[in-house]
Amino acid sequence: MSAGAEPVASAFAPGGARRDWQTKLVDRGPFLVACVMLAALVAIYGSLREGVFTLEELNIDTAAALTLLLAATGQTIVLLRGGIDLSIGGMISFGTVIAATQFGDFGQTAGWIVAILAIGLGVGAVNGLLISILRLQPFLVTLATWSILSGAALLILPTDGGQLPEAWMSGGNATILGLSTSVWILIVLLVFWAWFRSTRLGITIRATGSNEKSAFLSGVSLTFINVATYGLSGLFAALASLYLTTQTGAGSPTIGKDYILPSVAAAVIGGISLFGGRGGLVGTVIGAFILTIIGNLVFVLSVSSYWQPIVSGVILLIAVLASSLAERSARRSLT
């Protein structure tokens, strides 16, 4: 064969377009696995009970999932940054306690809502500052702030109780155009994410989680990113606490701890990488619903409620396995 007939091979011989879809599939693997698991759980749930595929059921399940989901939204942002936020447990307790002791007439309530959100943002910002300026581990810093907030919550309200205004409760459980408040909040949350993920801040948070040093060399201020990331996480924890009070009707100085690990689990089940940089909120939404539906199933099957953490654990393992396979594929292509 003549030399001319041979195309000059490029050093940039691509891996091949034919492998493109495979790559994409593996990349999105953890998310797809979560979708399949949710579909399967819903199918099982639907076969066991009447009326699962109705708006009413959607309203109820969303209300059940939303506190976790709001907490997990903050956690998702932090995980994308490559960190972790345990302090959300303390913030949620603290928020419910403030709400249960301070909410009153409209003006009071509005004022304290702003205050709770500001505290969430502020505590998160402090987390971010401690992590960046003192170069401490996120795990330990947020463990400490969790402890501080939990103690503060217990000082204000030593046992579960307090009173939430009627209007506040009915607002949180209203139905508008056939959809509950919780579903509307979920819709707003998804719109927020669609916007946030393609803002510069959203991209920068993800980029910093993907490779901190590269981000720094590209001019990212790590202090700013940490303050923004943990600040947002604190803000979402505050939102979660507010929504939680509409469901429980009381304040609880200890309830927040029930959301710390599940918030991480929801995100990981939804395909967020613990190493940062990869995943999105839609996955976390699915993860939160998976955890909620497991609770429903345990209830419908009328087996011991202790089955719930067992099944959740198994689901989490499957999710982690899927992520790890995706991670491995990504790393192999890197070498």
Next chain:
Amino acid sequence: MDLIDASAVSKRYGGIAALSAAEFHAKAGEVHALIGENGAGKSTFIQILAGAVRADAGTILLAGKPYAAANPSAAQAAGISSVFQELSLIPDLTVEENIWFRREPTTPFGTVTRRAIRKQTIDLFERYAIPAARPDQEVRRLNLAERQVIEIAKALARDPRVLILDEATSSLAPRETEWLLALSQKLAAAGKLVIYISHRLQEVRAVASRITIFRNGATVAAHDMNAVGDDQIISEMLGRRLDRLFPERKPTATDRIALRIRGVSAGQRVRDIDLDLREGEVLGVGGLQGHGQRELFQALFGIGKAKGSIELWGRQVSARGPQYSLTGREGIALVPEDRRGQGLLLAKSVRENLTLAVIPRFSRLGILSRRREKALVDEMIEFLRIKAKNPDQPAGTLSGGNQQKVIFGKMLLTEARVLLLYDPTRGVDVGTKGEIFTLMRDLAARGYAILFYSSDLPELVHVADRVAVMRNGTVAGVLEGAAISEDNILKAAMFEPRAAAS
């Protein structure tokens, strides 16, 4: 007037002076080479220019005005863009997101406009004839060479007055290197300043009009490129006359076959390879980057799945993973491509790095003998002349060349006599390069068998006994004796599969 006018710039890290009163003067419109051994202070100096590190003392004038970048953004705002040796790309972002990172065009809602980014990217690629890459591919899917090109594209996208290229060609294939050299000169012709850092003298000579030489943190000399000879440059770099970069090549191969490869295929990039590596031989592996060399080395070391037959010293081996490859004198050892990522634990000490793979050699019943470990480590540090303050110095704080020596030491301690060296001189200074080549020939003479890939053609030509040229995942030809030349390697790599096989 000089565009960059740096005087008496100093920087200390702890007790060590990385730069002491360095001088650097460069004009707009020139390609200015900055050379020196690893550890000479080049990296520190350009990191100061790039805002990644702050100088302790000295003044830098940029176009006559005092310049002190507090961070990389400030440097970029002042028109200084750098292509770092350590890549600044974000693995999980796409090519185009990386190029425009933090400078993305946005809508009034603050969201990034994908379409505008795509258009800008394509314009940029066309404007600088950047070797094509897919704008929407995630960077973690790219190989080192592709990443390097994107890194350069990212720097160009800022339309800088000063472009700093730090070892930018070390992972590039000849074709992309050509592109970069031509581009540098085009930028200089357009009135920019290109600061070009490379260990490859040939390249420096081809591209630069001025040259500044650093040694031990200080400026030794600055010349017009055409007024200075290679010997002078090298002696100024080293502070002594270097005999010769390449050692004498005496044939030491025996008839005994150390590594017999038959019909080995791996993944999509290695197809049906037959090769014999003999005792006492250095067998070079050449070809354009990305034609299966990396995958071949990985397959031989047992990373990933491979089909076909691999024999070590006449014994069939199952290549299942590095731990199976490390079996004493019958084994096989690898110097990997990415020493900082794959070869070394940067935070661990020289001692721990050296002995990590051979802990059983100095432990009995699971208990380590510190005395025996120390003996082995000291011996290896002395044999390889590793420049470390003490064996407990973290490997990450050594210069590039010394890091590479630690990897060699780690490999030699396994006692394996079949060595796979994947680009062992990448980013290594000239002095250490010479030592590595001498070591390779010395090991061959002692009966080691060495498979040697290099992205630098002259290395293959001058060090290897034979050169197997790879093309599209298979061996396109094996060059021997006088037939080994840069021309023949390139020809076999690019055009005629069987050209010089005779």
